[in-house]
Amino acid sequence: GQQVQQSPASLVLQEGENAELQCNFSTSLNSMQWFYQRPEGSLVSLFYNPSGTKQSGRLTSTTVIKERRSSLHISSSQITDSGTYLCARGNAGAKLTFGGGTRLTVRP
C-alpha cells in the first residue's frame, strides 16, 4: 500500500492567503523531510523534521510522530511560492519514500 499520502493534491490561493499541506504515513516514522520542487524540476530541501516544529521565515513544519503525520504551513503566500511541495519519509536509513506532492498555485 501507499506509504506516504499527501493532501491536497493541488491548491490554488490568492496572494496573501495561508496554506496548510498535509503528509500522512502508513507506518511508523524514523525521519521525514519537506522539499520544494521548482517548475524546472530541481528539489530544494525545506525542512528535515523528524519530530516537533521547525520554522523558517513564512514556512512552519510540524511533525507528530505518534500520529504519523507532518504538516507544512505557508503564511502570507506569494506568487513565487508556486510549485510542487513534496514530503518524504526515511526508510531504514536515509533512503526516501516520497508522497505524490501538492501542486500549489498562488495568483495575484
Add this chain to the structure above:
Amino acid sequence: GGIITQTPKFLIGQEGQKLTLKCQQNFNHDTMYWYRQDSGKGLRLIYYSITENDLQKGDLSEGYDASREKKSSFSLTVTSAQKNEMAVFLCASSRDNANTEVFFGKGTRLTVV
C-alpha cells in the same frame, strides 16, 4: 554548504541506446542516490551507494546500471532507452546512511525519441 552537479541537464536519446548520467557532490558525503521522477508523480529510488565502491538496488533498478567511481561521483546508465520515455533523473547525497538530511541536484531531463 555544498553542491550537487548533474550532467547533462538535458539528454535526448534514441530507442535502444545506452545512456549515461553523471553526478558529482562536494559535500564529502558518504551516501549517494539516484531517483527517477515521471511526469506528475513522486520520486522512486533506482540505485544508491552507501560508500565508495558500494552499490545497492532500489525499487526501480531493472534497466539500469550504476557506478560509484569515487566518493564524490555516482553515475547512472540506462542500459537500453525505451521509446517515448520521458523522465527526470535526480541525484542526491547524504552525510551517511542513517536518518539524516538528503540533498538533491537539479536533475537530468531524459527524452527518448
